[in-house]
Structure formats: structure tokens, C-alpha cells
Amino acid sequence: MTAQLHLKTVNKKYNPGTAHEVHAVQDLDLEVERGEIVALLGSSGCGKTSTLRMIAGFEEVSSGEVDIDGRRIDRLAPAKRGVAMAFEGYSLYPPLTIRENIAFALKSERLRQAEVNTRVEQIAALLEISDILDKHPNAISGGQQQRVSLGRALIRRADLHVLDEPMGQLEPQLRAILRGRIKHYIKEHELTAILVTHDQTEANALADRIAVMEGGLLQQYDTPENLKNRPANIFTGAFIGEPPMNLFAAVAEVVADRVDLRLAPDIALSYPSAAFSEELQQRIQQDQGVMIGIRPHSVQLTEEGLPAEVYANQWLGDQTHIAARFAGGSIVSVVHDLALPKPGDRINLSISAHDLHIFDNNTGDALSHGGQLA
Numbered sequence: 126m127t128a129q130l131h132l133k134t135v136n137k138k139y140n141p142g143t144a145h146e147v148h149a150v151q152d153l154d155l156e157v158e159r160g161e162i163v164a165l166l167g168s169s170g171c172g173k174t175s176t177l178r179m180i181a182g183f184e185e186v187s188s189g190e191v192d193i194d195g196r197r198i199d200r201l202a203p204a205k206r207g208v209a210m211a212f213e214g215y216s217l218y219p220p221l222t223i224r225e226n227i228a229f230a231l232k233s234e235r236l237r238q239a240e241v242n243t244r245v246e247q248i249a250a251l252l253e254i255s256d257i258l259d260k261h262p263n264a265i266s267g268g269q270q271q272r273v274s275l276g277r278a279l280i281r282r283a284d285l286h287v288l289d290e291p292m293g294q295l296e297p298q299l300r301a302i303l304r305g306r307i308k309h310y311i312k313e314h315e316l317t318a319i320l321v322t323h324d325q326t327e328a329n330a331l332a333d334r335i336a337v338m339e340g341g342l343l344q345q346y347d348t349p350e351n352l353k354n355r356p357a358n359i360f361t362g363a364f365i366g367e368p369p370m371n372l373f374a375a376v377a378e379v380v381a382d383r384v385d386l387r388l389a390p391d392i393a394l395s396y397p398s399a400a401f402s403e404e405l406q407q408r409i410q411q412d413q414g415v416m417i418g419i420r421p422h423s424v425q426l427t428e429e430g431l432p433a434e435v436y437a438n439q440w441l442g443d444q445t446h447i448a449a450r451f452a453g454g455s456i457v458s459v460v461h462d463l464a465l466p467k468p469g470d471r472i473n474l475s476i477s478a479h480d481l482h483i484f485d486n487n488t489g490d491a492l493s494h495g496g497q498l499a
């Protein structure tokens with residue numbers, strides 16, 4: 126299958142050759158398949174908006190190529206790219222009503238008026254804006270304007286739908302409802318979409334694949350499940366998941382039939398060597414040290430285990446985050462009952478080999494997940 130959107134070694138430099146040069150997007154290769162929803166996810170300044178703007182045509186590509194449906198588009202004007210866009214500040218036409226604003230997107234499809242009305246009303250119902258269709262843009266709120274802009278993009282038939290923080294201004298409850306509806310709509314109409322968000326929950330809920338960016342570089346491009354269970358490096362390991370992954374420097378010692386991961390002179394996670402593949406045992410022995418990652422949900426409080434001392438706990442209504450001093454550092458565990466150890470209590474922790482992520486200390490790349498080479 127050919128990719129619907131293909132970014133080929135795309136770079137974006139602002140103010141090139143000056144003291145203010147910013148290399149905002151670096152050698153980005155990305156393919157989005159037809160019918161796929163992809164999220165660009167990362168913290169502020171990582172380059173996700175620059176990437177989206179280059180695809181939409183609001184920003185020039187410094188080098189590289191952008192293809193949509195096999196057609197090179199990076200030198201075309203935005204309107205010629207076959208892209209439907211919902212951008213903040215991609216403003217609505219003030220003299221037109223909301224209904225007319227949305228219907229305007231259907232102009233090129235030359236539909237009968239009755240068909241236009243039906244489609245506008247369907248998308249308005251989906252986005253909970255049916256009651257404002259006869260108002261003008263200056264008479265509605267920012268969150269409503271954002272939904273109108275989204276409706277205007279989604280109603281169009283286009284080769285690609287580009288959505289910039291599509292629900293950034295909406296309240297959490299409405300966001301949660303709309304996420305499901307929008308995903309269903311995109312899939313039902315077989316649209317291809319790429320969106321920018323800094324909200325992991327939104328990316329996980331909407332996207333088939335997520336491109337995690339940091340410092341202008343693509344860190345990992347994968348399904349939500351793989352980002353969580355098979356992070357490619359320390360960055361994605363720590364970035365994806367809430368609360369963040371616990372990270373500890375460790376030295377591996379393979380002795381007889383055990384593998385010890387030594388975290389401190391007097392503290393080691395110890396496992397039967399059968400829990401690690403032979404290739405992994407060889408690999409981690411060669412290293413002077415590794416970084417191990419453990420998700421808070423995988424840190425178990427047990428009768429026996431390694432000692433830790435609680436210094437904080439937080440009940441969040443459906444789970445508790447327990448923070449404890451452990452191995453000269455700090456560890457967070459998530460538990461689901463209310464029977465809480467209190468600050469100052471001594472507890473014991475266990476971590477199954479199955480839940481360990483091991484990373485190369487120098488490159489940051491993942492070496493293994495759950496005892497098998499990455």
C-alpha cells in the first residue's frame with residue numbers, strides 16, 4: 126500500500142545562517158497510511174506544529190519532500206494541496222453564519238442544497254454546535270469557534286485532514302465525548318488524518334499511531350500500545366505514561382543461575398537467569414552499567430521484597446500514588462486500594478522481570494523489554 130502522506134527527510138530551519146537559527150525539525154521521515162489517524166505528540170517546542178504547518182503549506186520546507194497520495198505538494202499553495210485543515214487562528218468568515226461557514230467547505234463538491242443542509246446538521250450534532258448554526262462567529266465562544274473550525278475541516282472530502290490541537294480549548298468532559306465521536310467519524314468516512322497534540326490521553330484515544338517528537342527529532346513512531354510496552358529509548362519511556370516511568374542506573378551481575386541488577390552497593394533486583402534471554406544476559410554483562418525503567422503500575426507492594434520508606438501518598442479517587450525512598454533515589458508505585466502506607470512507613474517492593482525495561486546508558490536506546498532483546 127502506498128502511504129497517503131509521506132514526509133521524506135524533511136528539515137525546518139528558522140532564520141538559517143544567522144545567530145538565531147533554530148533547527149526545529151530534523152531529518153523527519155514519516156509515512157501515514159490511507160485511512161490512518163496519526164498524532165504528533167511532544168512537549169512545547171519539539172517541532173510538531175512546524176511539521177504540521179509544512180504539510181498544510183503555511184511554512185516552507187527547508188529541505189526534503191512532502192508527498193500526498195503520491196504527488197509532491199511541498200511547493201504548492203495551501204489550497205492546491207488537497208488538505209482540509211482545522212487550525213487555531215485559521216479564522217471563520219465573520220459575515221457568514223456558522224451554518225454558512227461550514228457549508229462553504231462543501232462548495233467545490235457541487236451538492237444539492239438539501240444534501241448540504243443534511244451534512245452540516247450531521248456534523249453540527251456530532252460536535253454539539255447545532256444550537257449556534259444561525260449565529261455569527263463573533264457571537265460565539267472560543268471553544269465553539271474551535272468546534273466550527275473542526276466541523277468545517279471534517280465535512281470536506283480531502284486527501285488529508287490536518288488538525289492542530291483540535292480540542293485544545295474545550296473542557297475535559299466535552300473533549301472526552303468528542304474524541305470518541307471524531308474518531309468514529311474519521312473511520313466511518315475513511316479519512317486520513319494527522320493531528321498535533323501535547324495531550325497523551327488525546328493521542329492515545331484518537332490515533333492509530335503516534336509520532337513522539339523531542340528537540341526536532343522523531344523519537345518513536347508506533348502504536349499507543351507499543352509506545353507504552355516497548356519504548357524505543359529512555360525519552361519515550363519517561364515521556365509516555367502517567368505517572369512517569371521510574372528510572373534507575375544499574376550494573377548487571379550474572380552469577381551462576383541468577384541475574385542481579387545492582388542499584389546501590391547494598392541493594393539489587395535479583396532474578397533467576399531464565400527470566401532473561403541468553404543474548405540479553407551477554408549484552409548487559411558487557412556494559413559498565415545500564416538504565417532500568419519500571420512503570421509505577423508494575424511496582425508491587427509485597428510482604429517480602431526490597432526495602433523502601435514512604436515519603437508521600439496521594440489518593441486520586443481510583444488509585445493511589447505512593448512515593449518512597451528506594452536505592453538512594455525515589456520510586457513511585459500505583460496501587461488500587463485505599464489501605465495506604467503512610468509517610469514514614471517501611472514497605473517492601475517487588476518488580477517482576479517481565480515488567481523491566483533495560484536501556485543503554487550511553488545511547489539511551491532500549492536494550493530489552495520483559496527480559497527479551499528489544
Ligand SMILES: Nc1ncnc2c1ncn2[C@@H]1O[C@H](COP(=O)(O)OP(=O)(O)OP(=O)(O)O)[C@@H](O)[C@H]1O
Pocket residue numbers: 139140147149167168169170171172173174175176323
Ligand atoms: N516563526 C518562527 N521563527 C523562529 N523560530 C520558530 C518559529 N516558529 C517556531 N520556532 C521555533 O521552532 C521550535 C519548534 O517550534 P514548534 O512550534 O514547531 O514546536 P511545538 O512542539 O509545536 O510547540 P508548541 O506546542 O508550543 O506549539 C521552537 O524552538 C520554536 O521556538
